[in-house]
Amino acid sequence: xxxxxxxxxxxxxxxxxxxxxxxxxxxxxxxxxxxxxxxxxxxxxxxxxxxxxxxxxxxxxxxxxxxxxxxxxxxxxxxxxxxxxxxxxxxxxxxxxxxxxxxxxxxxxxxxxxxxxxxxxxxxxxxxxxxxxxxxxxxxxxxxxxxxxxxxxxxxxxxxxxxxxxxxxxxxxxxxxxxxxxxxxxxxxxxxxxxxxxxxxxxxxxxxxxxxxxxxxxxxxxxxxxxxxxxxxxxxxxxxx
Amino acid sequence: xxxxxxxxxxxxxxxxxxxxxxxxxxxxxxxxxxxxxxxxxxxxxxxxxxxxxxxxxxxxxxxxxxxxxxxxxxxxxxxxxxxxxxxxxxxxxxxxxxxxxxxxxxxxxxxxxxxxxxxxxxxxxxxxxxxxxxxxxxxxxxxxxxxxxxxxxxxxxxxxxxxxxxxxxxxxxxxxxxxxxxxxxxxxxxxxxxxxxxx
Numbered sequence: 001x002x003x004x005x006x007x008x009x010x011x012x013x014x015x016x017x018x019x020x021x022x023x024x025x026x027x028x029x030x031x032x033x034x035x036x037x038x039x040x041x042x043x044x045x046x047x048x049x050x051x052x053x054x055x056x057x058x059x060x061x062x063x064x065x066x067x068x069x070x071x072x073x074x075x076x077x078x079x080x081x082x083x084x085x086x087x088x089x090x091x092x093x094x095x096x097x098x099x100x101x102x103x104x105x106x107x108x109x110x111x112x113x114x115x116x117x118x119x120x121x122x123x124x125x126x127x128x129x130x131x132x133x134x135x136x137x138x139x140x141x142x143x144x145x146x147x148x149x150x151x152x153x154x155x156x157x158x159x160x161x162x163x164x165x166x167x168x169x170x171x172x173x174x175x176x177x178x179x180x181x182x183x184x185x186x187x188x189x190x191x192x193x194x195x196x197x198x199x200x201x202x203x204x205x206x207x208x209x210x211x212x213x214x215x216x217x218x219x220x221x222x223x224x225x226x227x228x229x230x231x232x233x234x235x236x237x238x239x240x241x
Numbered sequence: 242x243x244x245x246x247x248x249x250x251x252x253x254x255x256x257x258x259x260x261x262x263x264x265x266x267x268x269x270x271x272x273x274x275x276x277x278x279x280x281x282x283x284x285x286x287x288x289x290x291x292x293x294x295x296x297x298x299x300x301x302x303x304x305x306x307x308x309x310x311x312x313x314x315x316x317x318x319x320x321x322x323x324x325x326x327x328x329x330x331x332x333x334x335x336x337x338x339x340x341x342x343x344x345x346x347x348x349x350x351x352x353x354x355x356x357x358x359x360x361x362x363x364x365x366x367x368x369x370x371x372x373x374x375x376x377x378x379x380x381x382x383x384x385x386x387x388x389x390x391x392x393x394x395x396x397x398x399x400x401x402x403x404x405x406x407x408x409x410x411x412x413x414x415x416x417x418x419x420x421x422x423x424x425x426x427x428x429x430x431x432x433x434x435x436x437x438x439x440x
Contacts, residue, residue, distance in 0.1 A: 018261065047426040051389050079428025082387065083397035083435070085419050092393055096356065226354075228360050232397070239400075 002068070005058040006030060007075055009115060011099040013049045015041045021049060023070060025057045026100055028112045032102040034180055035059050035070035045072075052078045052091040052119055078119060086240055087122040089233040090132055094118060094195035096227035097136070101143060101217060111142045129237060130190060130197040137191065140226050145169070145216040147208075149192060152176050163187050166211055199241030249275070301372070303365055305350030311352050315336075319345050322379035326369065328386060328399060331337055335386065344382075347372065352390040353397060364394070366401060373405050383411040387432070 016022045021040030022069050035057075040049055048055065054075040061068030078137040093188030094115060102108065118135050121128045140146055146169070151158050153170035163173040163184035172184055185208045186200035197205070213226050251269060274282040297310035298304070306312065313319050323344030327333050333346045334365035349364045372378065381402055385391040399409050415433030416425065425433075 012355065018263075046388070047428060050428075074426060077426055077431075079387070079426075079429035080431045082389070082392040082428075083432075085399075088389070088392055088396060092389060095389075099356070225358075228358065229393075230351075232393075 001060060001062060002064050003058070003060045004030065005056065005175075007013070007054065007056050008033075008112075009095070009098075009119065010049065010053045011049055011095045012051055013040065017041070019021075021045075022067070023049060025055070025070070026112060026115065027057060028101065028109045029107050030059075030212060031105050031106045031108055031112075032098065033057075033059065034104065035061075035068045037070050037072060046229050047077070047079070048074050049073060050077070050079060051095040052081075054078070054116070054119075065170070068118065071224070075078070078122070081122050084123070086125065086233075086236055087128070089229070089236045090122050090128060090145055091119065092229035093227070093233040096229040097139060099215075100227050101221065108142050111138055114138050129202050132160075132233075133191070133197070133202060133205040133209065136206070140209065140212055140217065143217060143220075145212055147171075147212065149187065159190060162185055164208055166215070169212060169216070203234075203238060203241065210234065249276065252338065264272040300334075302346045302369075303350060304346060305331055313345055319343065320376065322377055323382060324369075324376070324380070325382040325384050327384050328391065328394075332384065332402070338437075342382075344380075345376070347352045349394065350386075352385065352394040354390050361397060366398060370401050370405070373402070373407060378407055380410060383409065385411075387414050 005027055006027040008012065008025040011024040011026050011032065012075070012193060014022045016036060017040045019039055022034055023037050024195035025035070027033060037045065037049065039045055044125065056073040056075055056236075058071045059068050078091060081091050098115060114135055118128060118131045121131060147164060148170045149161060149164070151229045152161060152164060152170065152173035153168060155173055158175045159188040160173045160175060163172040163181060164170065164175050164187045165172055166185050171187060174181075177184055186204045188197065189195060190197035190205040191203045191205055210226075213230070218224060218226055253267045253271050256262055256270055257264045259267070261294065262270065262279060267271065272287065295307040296305055297309070299306050299314055300309055301314040302311060304311040304313065308315075319346050319425065323342070324347055325336060325342055325344060326347045326349060327336065330347055330348055333348055336342050336346070337404070347365070347369045349369070351357055351359055351364055353361065353364070383395045385395045395411060402409055413436055415429065415436055416422070422430065
């Protein structure tokens with residue numbers, strides 16, 4: 001019998017048969033991991049089985065490659081965010097992007113830490129939108145599509161980086177961009193750690209990460225479209241800010 | 242094996258596909274039907290045939306009915322300016338069982354779901370917005386589940402309805418009848434505390 005126990009974030013729940021559910025968890029040591037929750041399709045467990053919830057997962061299976069079964073215990077609920085449309089859109093975007101993009105059973109401890117921190121700060125509207133943008137950058141990085149914002153790809157300059165090439169994902173300085181600037185993606189200063197993010201910078205940043213999610217990540221995952229929850233979050237941010 | 246036995250097996254297999262029934266309980270139900278052939282099985286078969294021929298979605302609210310407009314939408318008494326938005330027909334029936342709501346309903350046919358790729362276009366949200374002015378709706382009551390998908394849908398609908406200047410309310414969330422605090426999850430306790438009122 002193989003077994004482990006670890007705290008994690010619930011990513012998704014799908015009914016399985018009459019009374020069970022197949023859930024996907026994201027944990028520090030086991031990454032995105034699926035398992036059956038007996039009774040998970042019933043009303044008693046419904047409050048626990050909400051995406052974004054922090055739970056303690058105990059997984060058991062006879063063999064390592066079996067789907068296995070989870071038993072779960074609550075750690076903390078994030079249902080307080082249900083009343084805030086922007087925070088709820090953020091919660092849905094984080095969980096659905098992780099469920100969409102992460103390979104199964106591959107640990108991503110850095111991304112896990114960042115995801116939990118982001119989910120915990122969803123109530124604070126002054127900080128979480130930037131943290132969400134940084135989360136998307138980290139997701140691209142973890143999956144091998146990271147952007148190189150360290151220097152200008154044309155001149156090698158480290159100053160005045162203002163654009164990103166939509167083809168290579170590398171930074172371009174304002175001077176080197178010249179007449180090509182309108183064909184490049186704006187690089188918001190907040191992604192270079194320069195001051196707090198303005199609303200315009202956040203939206204530029206999301207346009208930047210959205211481009212690489214659409215053109216790099218999605219094709220690598222079988223050309224499935226990026227989850228609609230992410231699109232709805234960006235639309236909601238655009239209206240709010 | 243005789244034809245009759247095959248037919249019975251086919252019936253058991255069909256019954257076992259119903260929610261709440263497995264092969265064993267389906268077998269028990271079929272055996273009961275066969276034993277009560279004249280008083281239960283034949284009327285049931287006839288009634289199922291009639292419902293299969295006539296049941297349809299109400300063109301206005303999405304309720305299941307035998308006519309183009311369901312009894313609730315056809316009743317002038319229910320046109321009191323209150324419109325209750327529910328996820329599914331079973332939710333509408335649950336509300337009707339309580340007997341407390343005297344307005345009309347709108348069945349969405351699901352909720353927005355990132356996992357199942359259900360977007361606004363797959364739901365009956367445009368039809369909801371189209372009903373507001375012609376029916377003189379004063380208040381829209383969002384009676385959707387307290388789940389991530391349910392509340393995401395509620396916020397989306399609120400955004401669609403806001404420009405129409407109609408009052409928007411939602412069902413309260415908190416301690417259920419017979420509920421004890423010790424057994425409630427912390428999300429429910431938070432919602433209940435936030436929605437506290439003068440006693």
